Amino acid sequence: MTCHSVKNERIRQKSGVKRILLMGNPNVGKSVFFSRLTGVRVIASNYPGTTVSYMRGFMKLGEEEAEVIDVPGTYTLEPTSEAEEIALKMLNTGDIVINVVDATNLERNLNLTLQLLETGTPMIVALNMWDDVGHRGIHIDLKRLEELLSVPVIPTVAITGQGIKELVEHIPYATSPELAPSEHDERWLAIGNIIDQVQQVTHRHHTWLERLEDTSVKPLTGGFIALAVLVGAFLVVRFIGEGLIGYVLDPIFENLWTPVILGLSSLLGGTGFLHSILIGSIAGGEVNYVEAFGLLTTGLYVPFAMVLPYIASFYLILGLLEDIGYLPRLAILMDTIMHRLGLHGYAIIPTLLGLGCNVPAVLATRILESRRERFIAATLISIAVPCAALQAMIFGLVGERGGQYVAMVYGTLFIVWIILGLILNRFVKGFSPELLIEIPPYRLPLWQTVLQKLWMRVRWFLREAIPIILAAVLVINILYTLGVFNAIANFTAPVVTGLLGLPKEAVVALVIGFLRKDVAVGMLAPLALTSEQLVIGCVVLAMFFPCIATFVVLLRELGVAGLLKAAGIMIAVALLVGGLLNLIL
Amino acid sequence: MSEGKLVNLRQMPPGRSGKVVEIQGGAGLFNRLSALGVRPGKKITKVSSMLMRGPVTIQSGNTRLAIGFGMANRIIVELDEA
Ligand SMILES: Nc1nc2c(ncn2[C@@H]2O[C@H](COP(=O)(O)OP(=O)(O)OP(=O)(O)O)[C@@H](O)[C@H]2O)c(=O)[nH]1
Numbered sequence A: 001m002t003c004h005s006v007k008n009e010r011i012r013q014k015s016g017v018k019r020i021l022l023m024g025n026p027n028v029g030k031s032v033f034f035s036r037l038t039g040v041r042v043i044a045s046n047y048p049g050t051t052v053s054y055m056r057g058f059m060k061l062g063e064e065e066a067e068v069i070d071v072p073g074t075y076t077l078e079p080t081s082e083a084e085e086i087a088l089k090m091l092n093t094g095d096i097v098i099n100v101v102d103a104t105n106l107e108r109n110l111n112l113t114l115q116l117l118e119t120g121t122p123m124i125v126a127l128n129m130w131d132d133v134g135h136r137g138i139h140i141d142l143k144r145l146e147e148l149l150s151v152p153v154i155p156t157v158a159i160t161g162q163g164i165k166e167l168v169e170h171i172p173y174a175t176s177p178e179l180a181p182s183e184h185d186e187r188w189l190a191i192g193n194i195i196d197q198v199q200q201v202t203h204r205h206h207t208w209l210e211r212l213e214d215t216s217v218k219p220l221t222g223g224f225i226a227l228a229v230l231v232g233a234f235l236v237v238r239f240i241g242e243g244l245i246g247y248v249l250d251p252i253f254e255n256l257w258t259p260v261i262l263g264l265s266s267l268l269g270g271t272g273f274l275h276s277i278l279i280g281s282i283a284g285g286e287v288n289y290v291e292a293f294g295l296l297t298t299g300l301y302v303p304f305a306m307v308l309p310y311i312a313s314f315y316l317i318l319g320l321l322e323d324i325g326y327l328p329r330l331a332i333l334m335d336t337i338m339h340r341l342g343l344h345g346y347a348i349i350p351t352l353l354g355l356g357c358n359v360p361a362v363l364a365t366r367i368l369e370s371r372r373e374r375f376i377a378a379t380l381i382s383i384a385v386p387c388a389a390l391q392a393m394i395f396g397l398v399g400e401r402g403g404q405y406v407a408m409v410y411g412t413l414f415i416v417w418i419i420l421g422l423i424l425n426r427f428v429k430g431f432s433p434e435l436l437i438e439i440p441p442y443r444l445p446l447w448q449t450v451l452q453k454l455w456m457r458v459r460w461f462l463r464e465a466i467p468i469i470l471a472a473v474l475v476i477n478i479l480y481t482l483g484v485f486n487a488i489a490n491f492t493a494p495v496v497t498g499l500l501g502l503p504k505e506a507v508v509a510l511v512i513g514f515l516r517k518d519v520a521v522g523m524l525a526p527l528a529l530t531s532e533q534l535v536i537g538c539v540v541l542a543m544f545f546p547c548i549a550t551f552v553v554l555l556r557e558l559g560v561a562g563l564l565k566a567a568g569i570m571i572a573v574a575l576l577v578g579g580l581l582n583l584i585l
Numbered sequence B: 001m002s003e004g005k006l007v008n009l010r011q012m013p014p015g016r017s018g019k020v021v022e023i024q025g026g027a028g029l030f031n032r033l034s035a036l037g038v039r040p041g042k043k044i045t046k047v048s049s050m051l052m053r054g055p056v057t058i059q060s061g062n063t064r065l066a067i068g069f070g071m072a073n074r075i076i077v078e079l080d081e082a
């Protein structure tokens, strides 16, 4: 999910190894090809702009090894966004281009194809979405197309793998027909000419899926559908998450793990340094997994039994919405509101990704065209969009006190998102362009595709998050033993107690929030907070400062100056809102 | 054949089709739109438009596009006979 950035990084090439570039319009299936060719799994979704930075892998080409690059989609070689600029830079470094073309949109795709041919890079065309051509009443004369383009043209269906073998076999035959550079008008004339010769479209009736496409972008019906989708998604995520916790993970911990912990505890003699690090504080033959704060208790319970269930359910639903192709429609409906925040509708996509994890969300702001928009979007995401891990903890701990308190946390964050957006729109310099996007057709995703993507994201959480969670628990224990936290707590007491109305120990949670926000919320549990204090604690934690992983991408995407500005805004807003809540509640 | 009525994309009624005759303004918008397949001479159908200066949705061949309010104002279409 986190990929390399091309910015500030020279892309080295192994000497002698051929570099193959997957290039084409957005949303034509390049990333699916990449996964199939290299075995490296990358995210593919049914909306333009899924891939925003380059990704590389290797494949066997006969005896040799070749490097394959998944390039962000681009409509032309005259870039209009950061992702498209990356595409153009990559082109200059490639030996062979596999131009992935959407067969259901041949005319528009050929515009890039001809531009690529004009650059003189050896090329081969994958005519993808070949499964979709039939029901759209499109007939394409493959042989004629191949003759006219003078490069190999292979029909493919990336999601099922059909045609991939032929494609690979044809890579050595990639050629450059030496097309002379041409002007816009000439090129469109040439394209019209090709289309006339190779494509026939027969009339056919609209399918129910296509009628639904229209319905979901009409103001009234579209609004209802959006509301239903969002509320439905929220309910299903909660239902699955709660279900997994209540019926699977809690029983596992209670019935299987608790005896192990109790046995180990008595083996260690019930106290001591090792005991407090591994098991933490337990009393009376019961393990309070949230409050014990040992590596084997809280360190495992938080990631596996509290956060993982929500990560899994959230990404299942997000993956479905992505693959069906609903997100760009939501962008259209939200466009007017997002303009008030200095963004346009498409910014809703990074924002939704942020509800899973802020890291890919900040990266995804690259689909926005201007620096201003990217700054506003990244700042708003890292302040007011809580990630799934944080939300899971909020559900778990605040939810116990009653739904109204959960609603207060969400309500506050939402209001902050709106008001801060209005303010940033007023004061951040630069311009925000208008929405101009291609809307993909609705597609019924294959279950394998959805589950594969879910597994990728879950695995990413397991790999990236769990080590940090364990490290955080360990650090907390060591610092407690050393008494460092007491010093910090006394030092910051005026702000934490005076302004926010929290016990001075709560500052420890704010500090740990820099490592992981889920663990940080967990640290509020043993403090015996009132429900109102818990709400304030969660809101401030959510907004105060990004976790380290987000911090790193913010630095990379916004630069030092941008990051400092964003961080300043975060701290100021968090203290202001926390103080206000303390006065109101 | 008689000349159809000229309107911009905002004024075009949803469900109606027409032919793009002009894209006003600089080369920037022209190039972005033409890369997406919308250029003078192209036949398009308007699907819907959002309220309150929201975007316009059009279909052109198999491509559907959402076009912001301000841009939509600059795309001039000759309406087909209803
Ligand atoms: N029906 C059908 N769907 C496909 C085919 N190839 C890809 N898809 C789907 O098309 C969508 C886009 O695929 P991606 O691989 O993300 O496209 P991309 O070209 O990488 O897109 P960007 O990264 O946005 O430039 C996904 O939902 C895929 O599952 C195909 O041959 N047939």
Ligand SMILES: [Mg+2]
Residues within 6 Å of the ligand: A030, A031, A032, A043, A044, A050, A051, A070, A073
């Ligand atoms: Mg991609």
